Amino acid sequence: MVNIVKRxxxxxxxxxIRVGPGALLLPKEVSKITLEFNKHINGGHRGARKFWRxxxxxxxxxxxxxPISVMRHSNDSGPAKLCIxxxxxxxPNPSQSSISTPPSATPNPRNTAxxxxxxxxxxxxxxxxxxxxxxxxxxxxxxxxxxxxxxxELQEMKDIADFxxxxxxxxxxxxxxxxxxxxxxxxxxxxxxxxxxTA
Amino acid sequence: MATSRPxxxxxxxxxxxxxAVARYTTPQSALLPLQSIRCAATKSSGKKKxxxxxxxxxxxxxxxxxxxxxxxxxxxxxxxxxRNPHSSKYEVHVRLRSLKNGPVVRNRLRLPxxxxxxxxxxxxxxPDSKHATEARAAGATLVGEDEIFNQVKEGIVEFDxxxxxxxxxxxxxxxxxxxxxxxxxxxxxxxxGTVVPNVGAAVRNMxxxxxxxxxxxxxxxxxxxxxxxxxxxxxxxxxxxxxLKKDIAQMSDRITKEIHEVVxxxxxxxxxxxxxxxxxxxxxxxxxxxGPM
Numbered sequence: 001m002v003n004i005v006k007r008x009x010x011x012x013x014x015x016x017i018r019v020g021p022g023a024l025l026l027p028k029e030v031s032k033i034t035l036e037f038n039k040h041i042n043g044g045h046r047g048a049r050k051f052w053r054x055x056x057x058x059x060x061x062x063x064x065x066x067p068i069s070v071m072r073h074s075n076d077s078g079p080a081k082l083c084i085x086x087x088x089x090x091x092p093n094p095s096q097s098s099i100s101t102p103p104s105a106t107p108n109p110r111n112t113a114x115x116x117x118x119x120x121x122x123x124x125x126x127x128x129x130x131x132x133x134x135x136x137x138x139x140x141x142x143x144x145x146x147x148x149x150x151x152x153e154l155q156e157m158k159d160i161a162d163f164x165x166x167x168x169x170x171x172x173x174x175x176x177x178x179x180x181x182x183x184x185x186x187x188x189x190x191x192x193x194x195x196x197x198t199a
Numbered sequence: 200m201a202t203s204r205p206x207x208x209x210x211x212x213x214x215x216x217x218x219a220v221a222r223y224t225t226p227q228s229a230l231l232p233l234q235s236i237r238c239a240a241t242k243s244s245g246k247k248k249x250x251x252x253x254x255x256x257x258x259x260x261x262x263x264x265x266x267x268x269x270x271x272x273x274x275x276x277x278x279x280x281x282r283n284p285h286s287s288k289y290e291v292h293v294r295l296r297s298l299k300n301g302p303v304v305r306n307r308l309r310l311p312x313x314x315x316x317x318x319x320x321x322x323x324x325x326p327d328s329k330h331a332t333e334a335r336a337a338g339a340t341l342v343g344e345d346e347i348f349n350q351v352k353e354g355i356v357e358f359d360x361x362x363x364x365x366x367x368x369x370x371x372x373x374x375x376x377x378x379x380x381x382x383x384x385x386x387x388x389x390x391x392g393t394v395v396p397n398v399g400a401a402v403r404n405m406x407x408x409x410x411x412x413x414x415x416x417x418x419x420x421x422x423x424x425x426x427x428x429x430x431x432x433x434x435x436x437x438x439x440x441x442x443l444k445k446d447i448a449q450m451s452d453r454i455t456k457e458i459h460e461v462v463x464x465x466x467x468x469x470x471x472x473x474x475x476x477x478x479x480x481x482x483x484x485x486x487x488x489x490g491p492m
Contacts, residue, residue, distance in 0.1 A: 001292055001417045001462070002470065004258045010469040011264045017277055035281065052281050061277035065487040070281030 022055030043076035044128035083120035278468035324364035333399030363387035
C-alpha cells in the first residue's frame with residue numbers, strides 16, 4: 001500500500017478539485033455534456049485535452065448528477081466539440097423525474113436500449129483555443145454561476161503553494177548533498193585504483 | 200593517481216588516527232595502497248547485521264483524513280470524469296495488522312453485484328445428464344463432451360474457464376487436449392479444483408466470483424464498476440468485509456489478525472480512507488451519484 005504520508009498529502013491537495021477555474025454550478029436545465037476530440041494534441045486539440053484534465057473534474061465535482069462523457073478519436077483533422085444538452089430541448093421524460101430512486105447506472109437492457117438522439121442545445125468548437133477560453137465560452141453559453149473560494153480555502157491554497165516552494169528548495173539541497181557524497185566516493189574509488197581514470 | 204592524492208590528504212589524515220592500529224593485520228592488504236586499507240577497515244567495522252522485524256510498520260490513523268462512502272465516491276467520480284466507465288473500476292484495499300511470516304488470508308467470494316460478468320465458462324460433462332442442465336442453468340456457455348473436444352482440437356477455444364465432471368475425466372484425458380489447453384491454463388485437474396462433482400455450484404461461483412488474497416499485509420480487490428450507485432457499493436463492501444471477517448475468525452486459533460484500515464480508490468483516483476459510515480453530515484445526497492457518469 002502507498003505510504004500513509006504520501007496518501008495524506010494527496011488528500012490534502014484535494015482542494016484543487018474543489019476550487020479553481022471550473023468550479024461552477026451549472027443551471028438545472030443542463031442535462032448532459034459531451035466532449036469529442038483527438039487522442040493527441042496535434043491539430044489544435046491541446047486546449048480540449050487540457051480542459052478535460054484540469055477543469056472537467058472540478059465541473060463534475062460540483063455537478064455530480066450531470067453526466068459528462070468524453071469521446072476521443074484518432075483523426076488530427078477531426079472535430080473538437082463540446083456539446084451541451086438541455087432538458088428543455090429534449091422531450092420531457094416523466095419516468096425519470098417521478099421515480100423516487102433513479103435507475104441504476106449499471107448497464108442493463110432497461111437503460112441502454114434507448115440511445116439519446118436529441119440535438120445539443122449549444123456547441124462549442126474547441127479547436128485551436130486554450131482551455132481558459134473554452135471555460136469562458138461554457139460559462140457564457142450556459143449561464144453557470146462560478147463558485148468563489150472562501151477565505152479559508154484561499155489560505156489553504158496559499159499554504160500548499162508555500163509548502164511546494166519549500167519542498168523544491170529542500171529537494172535541491174538534498175540533491176546537492178547526495179551528489180557531493182557520490183563525488184567523494186567516486187574519488188575514493190579512483191584513488192584506490194578500482195577504476196581507472198578516464199577524464 | 201598522483202593528481203588525486205593532494206585532494207585527499209586532509210581527509211585521510213582524519214581517518215588515519217582511529218584505524219591506524221589495524222592497518223597491517225592481514226598480509227594481503229599490506230600490498231594495497233594505504234588509503235584502500237583505511238576504507239576497507241571502516242567499511243567492515245561499520246557493517247552490522249540488522250535484526251529483522253516480523254511485523255509490518257503500523258501507523259496511527261487518528262490524524263488521517265477519513266471519508267464516508269458517499270464523500271469518497273463523490274471525489275472518485277470527479278477524478279474519473281471522461282474515462283471509459285467499463286475499464287475503470289472501484290478497488291478496495293484492506294490493511295491488516297498481522298505478522299510478516301504468518302499464514303495469509305485467501306478466499307473467493309461472490310459479490311452481490313458482480314464486477315465482471317462476462318467470463319465464459321466451459322463445462323465438460325455428458326451432454327444429456329442432469330449435470331449438463333444444471334451447468335446451463337448456472338450460466339455456462341459451453342456444455343458437452345465430444346463436440347467440445349473436436350472444437351478444441353481444431354483450435355477453437357472460446358472460453359476463459361473450464362470445469363470437468365469426474366465422470367467425463369477419463370474421456371477428457373483420452374482426447375489428449377492437454378497440449379492445447381495446458382499452456383492456456385485451462386486444463387481441468389483435481390489439484391486446481393476444476394474437477395468437481397457438483398458442477399452447477401462451481402459454475403455459479405465462477406460467474407461473477409472474485410478472488411482475493413493478502414499480500415504484504417494488504418488485501419486488494421476490485422469491488423465495483425464505476426457506474427455503481429452508492430447503495431450497490433455499500434452492499435458490495437459490506438459483503439466483502441463480512442466474508443473477510445469470517446476468514447479471519449477461522450484463522451484465530453493460529454494467528455490474530457485485525458483490520459486496520461479500509462481504503463477505497465479507483466483506477467485513476469487517489470485512495471480514500473473510509474471511516475465506516477455511509478454518509479457524513481455534509482455530504483451530498485446519494486441520489487446525485489447514481490446517474491450515469
